[in-house]
Amino acid sequence: MxxxxxxxxxxxxxxxxxxxxxxxxxxxxxxxxxxxxxxxxxxxxxxxxxxxxxxxxxxxxxxxxxAMAGKLDGQQFVVIRSASDGGALYGSVTTRDIAESATAEGFTVDRKQVVLRGPIKDLGIHDVSVVLHPEVEATIEINVARSNEEAELQASGKSIQDLAAEEEAAAEFEIQGLFDDIGGAANDEDGDDN
Structure with missing residues:
Protein backbone atom coordinates (compact mmCIF):
# COMPACT_ATOMS: atom_id res chain seq x y z
CA MET A 1 0.00 0.00 0.00
CA ALA A 67 11.00 25.58 23.53
CA MET A 68 10.02 22.59 25.67
CA ALA A 69 13.24 20.78 24.72
CA GLY A 70 15.25 23.78 25.86
CA LYS A 71 13.70 23.49 29.33
CA LEU A 72 13.70 19.68 29.48
CA ASP A 73 17.14 18.89 28.02
CA GLY A 74 19.61 17.86 30.73
CA GLN A 75 17.03 17.66 33.53
CA GLN A 76 17.41 14.86 36.06
CA PHE A 77 14.45 12.96 37.50
CA VAL A 78 14.52 10.53 40.41
CA VAL A 79 12.82 7.13 40.31
CA ILE A 80 12.79 5.16 43.59
CA ARG A 81 12.86 1.36 43.24
CA SER A 82 13.69 -1.70 45.34
CA ALA A 83 17.00 -3.29 44.47
CA SER A 84 19.44 -5.94 45.64
CA ASP A 85 22.66 -5.13 47.47
CA GLY A 86 24.48 -5.51 44.15
CA GLY A 87 22.33 -2.78 42.58
CA ALA A 88 20.08 -4.98 40.41
CA LEU A 89 16.46 -3.84 40.38
CA TYR A 90 13.58 -6.14 41.25
CA GLY A 91 11.86 -5.40 37.93
CA SER A 92 12.70 -2.50 35.64
CA VAL A 93 12.00 1.19 35.09
CA THR A 94 9.40 1.69 32.35
CA THR A 95 8.52 4.57 30.06
CA ARG A 96 5.44 5.15 32.22
CA ASP A 97 7.63 5.55 35.35
CA ILE A 98 9.82 8.07 33.54
CA ALA A 99 6.85 10.05 32.21
CA GLU A 100 5.26 10.13 35.67
CA SER A 101 8.46 11.37 37.34
CA ALA A 102 8.84 14.14 34.72
CA THR A 103 5.17 15.11 35.08
CA ALA A 104 5.56 15.23 38.87
CA GLU A 105 8.32 17.81 38.35
CA GLY A 106 6.04 20.02 36.24
CA PHE A 107 6.87 18.88 32.70
CA THR A 108 4.27 17.50 30.31
CA VAL A 109 5.71 14.24 29.01
CA ASP A 110 3.68 11.34 27.64
CA ARG A 111 5.01 7.80 27.99
CA LYS A 112 4.83 7.43 24.19
CA GLN A 113 7.39 10.23 23.87
CA VAL A 114 9.95 8.43 26.04
CA VAL A 115 12.42 6.26 24.10
CA LEU A 116 14.48 3.67 25.99
CA ARG A 117 17.57 2.29 24.25
CA GLY A 118 17.35 -0.78 26.46
CA PRO A 119 15.68 -1.84 29.70
CA ILE A 120 16.76 -0.03 32.87
CA LYS A 121 17.39 -2.83 35.35
CA ASP A 122 20.03 -1.42 37.71
CA LEU A 123 20.65 1.50 40.04
CA GLY A 124 22.44 4.55 38.72
CA ILE A 125 21.98 7.48 36.37
CA HIS A 126 20.71 6.62 32.89
CA ASP A 127 20.33 8.85 29.81
CA VAL A 128 16.89 8.67 28.18
CA SER A 129 15.60 10.33 25.00
CA VAL A 130 12.29 12.17 24.86
CA VAL A 131 10.88 12.76 21.36
CA LEU A 132 8.80 15.93 21.60
CA HIS A 133 8.27 16.30 17.84
CA PRO A 134 9.38 14.17 14.89
CA GLU A 135 12.28 16.61 14.43
CA VAL A 136 12.93 17.57 18.09
CA GLU A 137 14.45 15.35 20.76
CA ALA A 138 15.63 16.06 24.31
CA THR A 139 17.88 13.97 26.55
CA ILE A 140 17.07 13.63 30.25
CA GLU A 141 18.76 11.74 33.07
CA ILE A 142 16.91 9.19 35.18
CA ASN A 143 18.43 8.73 38.62
CA VAL A 144 17.34 5.25 39.79
CA ALA A 145 17.91 4.76 43.52
CA ARG A 146 16.52 2.93 46.56
CA SER A 147 15.94 6.16 48.51
CA ASN A 148 16.14 9.92 48.11
CA GLU A 149 19.41 9.91 50.07
CA GLU A 150 20.95 7.45 47.61
CA ALA A 151 19.65 9.56 44.73
CA GLU A 152 21.41 12.62 46.17
CA LEU A 153 24.66 10.63 46.53
CA GLN A 154 24.41 9.41 42.94
CA ALA A 155 23.66 12.92 41.71
CA SER A 156 26.85 14.13 43.39
CA GLY A 157 28.81 11.56 41.37
CA LYS A 158 29.17 8.70 43.84
CA SER A 159 28.23 5.17 42.84
CA ILE A 160 26.13 3.11 45.26
CA GLN A 161 28.33 0.07 44.53
CA ASP A 162 31.49 2.08 45.38
CA LEU A 163 29.93 3.29 48.65
CA ALA A 164 28.95 -0.28 49.57
CA ALA A 165 32.52 -1.47 48.87
CA GLU A 166 33.94 1.37 51.03
CA GLU A 167 31.57 0.47 53.89
CA GLU A 168 32.53 -3.20 53.61
CA ALA A 169 36.25 -2.35 53.64
CA ALA A 170 35.75 -0.10 56.68
CA ALA A 171 33.84 -2.86 58.48
CA GLU A 172 36.59 -5.40 57.70
CA PHE A 173 39.23 -2.94 58.96
CA GLU A 174 37.26 -2.45 62.19
CA ILE A 175 36.86 -6.22 62.66
CA GLN A 176 40.58 -6.72 62.04
CA GLY A 177 41.30 -4.05 64.66
CA LEU A 178 39.11 -5.89 67.18
CA PHE A 179 40.93 -9.16 66.52
CA ASP A 180 44.27 -7.37 66.94
CA ASP A 181 43.06 -5.93 70.27
CA ILE A 182 41.88 -9.36 71.45
CA GLY A 183 45.16 -10.97 70.37
CA GLY A 184 47.14 -8.25 72.16
CA ALA A 185 45.08 -8.70 75.33
CA ALA A 186 45.69 -12.46 75.23
CA ASN A 187 49.44 -11.86 74.93
CA ASP A 188 49.31 -9.49 77.93
CA GLU A 189 47.55 -12.16 80.01
CA ASP A 190 50.15 -14.75 78.99
CA GLY A 191 52.89 -12.33 80.05
CA ASP A 192 51.28 -11.79 83.48
CA ASP A 193 51.42 -15.53 84.24
CA ASN A 194 55.22 -15.58 83.87
Whole structure:
Protein backbone atom coordinates (compact mmCIF):
# COMPACT_ATOMS: atom_id res chain seq x y z
CA MET A 1 0.00 0.00 0.00
CA UNK A 2 1.31 3.48 -0.85
CA UNK A 3 0.75 6.27 1.69
CA UNK A 4 1.35 10.01 1.77
CA UNK A 5 3.12 11.14 4.95
CA UNK A 6 1.41 14.11 6.59
CA UNK A 7 4.43 14.75 8.84
CA UNK A 8 7.98 13.49 9.17
CA UNK A 9 8.18 9.91 10.42
CA UNK A 10 11.54 8.62 11.68
CA UNK A 11 13.10 5.93 9.48
CA UNK A 12 10.31 6.30 6.93
CA UNK A 13 10.34 9.71 5.28
CA UNK A 14 9.56 13.44 5.23
CA UNK A 15 6.20 15.20 5.03
CA UNK A 16 4.65 14.89 1.58
CA UNK A 17 6.62 11.84 0.51
CA UNK A 18 4.79 8.85 -0.90
CA UNK A 19 6.17 5.66 0.64
CA UNK A 20 5.31 2.02 0.15
CA UNK A 21 4.25 0.09 3.27
CA UNK A 22 2.70 -3.31 3.77
CA UNK A 23 -0.72 -3.48 5.39
CA UNK A 24 0.33 -5.94 8.10
CA UNK A 25 3.66 -4.42 9.09
CA UNK A 26 4.59 -2.53 12.25
CA UNK A 27 4.89 0.58 10.03
CA UNK A 28 1.15 1.10 10.37
CA UNK A 29 1.49 1.05 14.16
CA UNK A 30 4.28 3.66 14.42
CA UNK A 31 2.75 5.67 11.58
CA UNK A 32 -0.85 6.16 12.76
CA UNK A 33 -3.63 7.43 10.50
CA UNK A 34 -3.15 10.99 11.73
CA UNK A 35 0.28 10.96 10.05
CA UNK A 36 -0.63 9.32 6.75
CA UNK A 37 -3.15 9.14 3.92
CA UNK A 38 -3.63 6.35 1.42
CA UNK A 39 -1.95 7.47 -1.79
CA UNK A 40 -4.74 7.76 -4.37
CA UNK A 41 -5.59 10.59 -6.74
CA UNK A 42 -8.23 12.14 -4.44
CA UNK A 43 -5.90 12.13 -1.41
CA UNK A 44 -3.00 13.48 -3.46
CA UNK A 45 -5.15 16.45 -4.50
CA UNK A 46 -6.39 16.85 -0.90
CA UNK A 47 -2.80 16.85 0.36
CA UNK A 48 -1.75 19.49 -2.17
CA UNK A 49 -4.67 21.69 -1.02
CA UNK A 50 -3.72 21.29 2.65
CA UNK A 51 0.06 21.31 2.20
CA UNK A 52 0.58 24.96 3.22
CA UNK A 53 -1.66 24.55 6.26
CA UNK A 54 0.09 21.32 7.30
CA UNK A 55 3.53 22.93 6.93
CA UNK A 56 2.41 25.89 9.08
CA UNK A 57 1.02 23.58 11.78
CA UNK A 58 4.21 21.53 11.67
CA UNK A 59 6.35 24.66 12.06
CA UNK A 60 4.30 25.88 15.04
CA UNK A 61 4.39 22.52 16.80
CA UNK A 62 8.13 22.27 16.10
CA UNK A 63 8.74 25.70 17.70
CA UNK A 64 6.73 24.68 20.77
CA UNK A 65 8.66 21.41 20.98
CA UNK A 66 12.00 23.25 20.68
CA ALA A 67 11.00 25.58 23.53
CA MET A 68 10.02 22.59 25.67
CA ALA A 69 13.24 20.78 24.72
CA GLY A 70 15.25 23.78 25.86
CA LYS A 71 13.70 23.49 29.33
CA LEU A 72 13.70 19.68 29.48
CA ASP A 73 17.14 18.89 28.02
CA GLY A 74 19.61 17.86 30.73
CA GLN A 75 17.03 17.66 33.53
CA GLN A 76 17.41 14.86 36.06
CA PHE A 77 14.45 12.96 37.50
CA VAL A 78 14.52 10.53 40.41
CA VAL A 79 12.82 7.13 40.31
CA ILE A 80 12.79 5.16 43.59
CA ARG A 81 12.86 1.36 43.24
CA SER A 82 13.69 -1.70 45.34
CA ALA A 83 17.00 -3.29 44.47
CA SER A 84 19.44 -5.94 45.64
CA ASP A 85 22.66 -5.13 47.47
CA GLY A 86 24.48 -5.51 44.15
CA GLY A 87 22.33 -2.78 42.58
CA ALA A 88 20.08 -4.98 40.41
CA LEU A 89 16.46 -3.84 40.38
CA TYR A 90 13.58 -6.14 41.25
CA GLY A 91 11.86 -5.40 37.93
CA SER A 92 12.70 -2.50 35.64
CA VAL A 93 12.00 1.19 35.09
CA THR A 94 9.40 1.69 32.35
CA THR A 95 8.52 4.57 30.06
CA ARG A 96 5.44 5.15 32.22
CA ASP A 97 7.63 5.55 35.35
CA ILE A 98 9.82 8.07 33.54
CA ALA A 99 6.85 10.05 32.21
CA GLU A 100 5.26 10.13 35.67
CA SER A 101 8.46 11.37 37.34
CA ALA A 102 8.84 14.14 34.72
CA THR A 103 5.17 15.11 35.08
CA ALA A 104 5.56 15.23 38.87
CA GLU A 105 8.32 17.81 38.35
CA GLY A 106 6.04 20.02 36.24
CA PHE A 107 6.87 18.88 32.70
CA THR A 108 4.27 17.50 30.31
CA VAL A 109 5.71 14.24 29.01
CA ASP A 110 3.68 11.34 27.64
CA ARG A 111 5.01 7.80 27.99
CA LYS A 112 4.83 7.43 24.19
CA GLN A 113 7.39 10.23 23.87
CA VAL A 114 9.95 8.43 26.04
CA VAL A 115 12.42 6.26 24.10
CA LEU A 116 14.48 3.67 25.99
CA ARG A 117 17.57 2.29 24.25
CA GLY A 118 17.35 -0.78 26.46
CA PRO A 119 15.68 -1.84 29.70
CA ILE A 120 16.76 -0.03 32.87
CA LYS A 121 17.39 -2.83 35.35
CA ASP A 122 20.03 -1.42 37.71
CA LEU A 123 20.65 1.50 40.04
CA GLY A 124 22.44 4.55 38.72
CA ILE A 125 21.98 7.48 36.37
CA HIS A 126 20.71 6.62 32.89
CA ASP A 127 20.33 8.85 29.81
CA VAL A 128 16.89 8.67 28.18
CA SER A 129 15.60 10.33 25.00
CA VAL A 130 12.29 12.17 24.86
CA VAL A 131 10.88 12.76 21.36
CA LEU A 132 8.80 15.93 21.60
CA HIS A 133 8.27 16.30 17.84
CA PRO A 134 9.38 14.17 14.89
CA GLU A 135 12.28 16.61 14.43
CA VAL A 136 12.93 17.57 18.09
CA GLU A 137 14.45 15.35 20.76
CA ALA A 138 15.63 16.06 24.31
CA THR A 139 17.88 13.97 26.55
CA ILE A 140 17.07 13.63 30.25
CA GLU A 141 18.76 11.74 33.07
CA ILE A 142 16.91 9.19 35.18
CA ASN A 143 18.43 8.73 38.62
CA VAL A 144 17.34 5.25 39.79
CA ALA A 145 17.91 4.76 43.52
CA ARG A 146 16.52 2.93 46.56
CA SER A 147 15.94 6.16 48.51
CA ASN A 148 16.14 9.92 48.11
CA GLU A 149 19.41 9.91 50.07
CA GLU A 150 20.95 7.45 47.61
CA ALA A 151 19.65 9.56 44.73
CA GLU A 152 21.41 12.62 46.17
CA LEU A 153 24.66 10.63 46.53
CA GLN A 154 24.41 9.41 42.94
CA ALA A 155 23.66 12.92 41.71
CA SER A 156 26.85 14.13 43.39
CA GLY A 157 28.81 11.56 41.37
CA LYS A 158 29.17 8.70 43.84
CA SER A 159 28.23 5.17 42.84
CA ILE A 160 26.13 3.11 45.26
CA GLN A 161 28.33 0.07 44.53
CA ASP A 162 31.49 2.08 45.38
CA LEU A 163 29.93 3.29 48.65
CA ALA A 164 28.95 -0.28 49.57
CA ALA A 165 32.52 -1.47 48.87
CA GLU A 166 33.94 1.37 51.03
CA GLU A 167 31.57 0.47 53.89
CA GLU A 168 32.53 -3.20 53.61
CA ALA A 169 36.25 -2.35 53.64
CA ALA A 170 35.75 -0.10 56.68
CA ALA A 171 33.84 -2.86 58.48
CA GLU A 172 36.59 -5.40 57.70
CA PHE A 173 39.23 -2.94 58.96
CA GLU A 174 37.26 -2.45 62.19
CA ILE A 175 36.86 -6.22 62.66
CA GLN A 176 40.58 -6.72 62.04
CA GLY A 177 41.30 -4.05 64.66
CA LEU A 178 39.11 -5.89 67.18
CA PHE A 179 40.93 -9.16 66.52
CA ASP A 180 44.27 -7.37 66.94
CA ASP A 181 43.06 -5.93 70.27
CA ILE A 182 41.88 -9.36 71.45
CA GLY A 183 45.16 -10.97 70.37
CA GLY A 184 47.14 -8.25 72.16
CA ALA A 185 45.08 -8.70 75.33
CA ALA A 186 45.69 -12.46 75.23
CA ASN A 187 49.44 -11.86 74.93
CA ASP A 188 49.31 -9.49 77.93
CA GLU A 189 47.55 -12.16 80.01
CA ASP A 190 50.15 -14.75 78.99
CA GLY A 191 52.89 -12.33 80.05
CA ASP A 192 51.28 -11.79 83.48
CA ASP A 193 51.42 -15.53 84.24
CA ASN A 194 55.22 -15.58 83.87
Missing amino acids: DVILLQRVAKLGQMGEIVKVKDATPVTSFCPRARRLRANEANKARFEDQKAQLETQNLESKKEAE
